[in-house]
Amino acid sequence: MRLALACCVAAFPVAAQTDFGALTHAERRALGEEVRAVLLAEPELAAPAVAPRNYAAEAYQEKAQADLALIASLTDQVLAGAPIALFTGDDCADCDLALAELEAITDTYGISFTHHMMYDPASAALAAQLGMTDPPFYVMADRILRGHMPDIVLRRYLAP
Template structure:
């Protein structure tokens, strides 16, 4: 209910916001806005309560899934990485795949680190991608992580420099 009320307030304010710079309100606009926010917070005090006392971090909820993913990566490590630190999965119809390949080639030439290129048109590679539950291309695989989608060279270089 609270989020519905907040969403309603945002939707009602949208036409006004389109014509009003929220940071350049007149005195009358600022008072009207403050009155609306005050009324909402008085009607829905749970909004403030949640903001001041957020629920505890639920990272443990995903611990089992993360451990299972790492086990899967460990099982496939020799097949996917073949001794390299990073593997790139590409395929047809992938807009970012050529850019991902080029950036890894530059990183490889610059750092001397090799990478493995896998094309999912190969049925065995497609099976590995399925096992990893990855269907978006490109994606990168390292011994301890999977990176979904194209990554900038700066990000890849940082990950590759970790030991």
């Protein structure tokens, strides 16, 4: 980057006297080759033009980082050493199915999971800290999955 800047500064007096609209074909080609070489050497110069900022994603980045920090702070209580935790509750139509499917998947892959029943005050408090009120939901070290997840989705996350 410094070399490119030095070349530009050194060439500034000449460039100030050059009419870029009146370049010959050979001069345009030489300039194009120089610009290409600089962009290949310093691709970050062209990055904003090639991949403009995603302001929508940036707006949620801080919230996502806060959520990950929250999960990390509660990992010992929520996951208790397992790769996934399932929160279930009473009067929950999908909870039994979610539990049965997760048991089958973890048996298949030889892994464990932590089961939190939200009628237990400690589990309810963990769910509240996570901002989750409706069971079932799953917690992993890097995500929370709200609602019953189909077997194929959970296998994708838990497969060795």
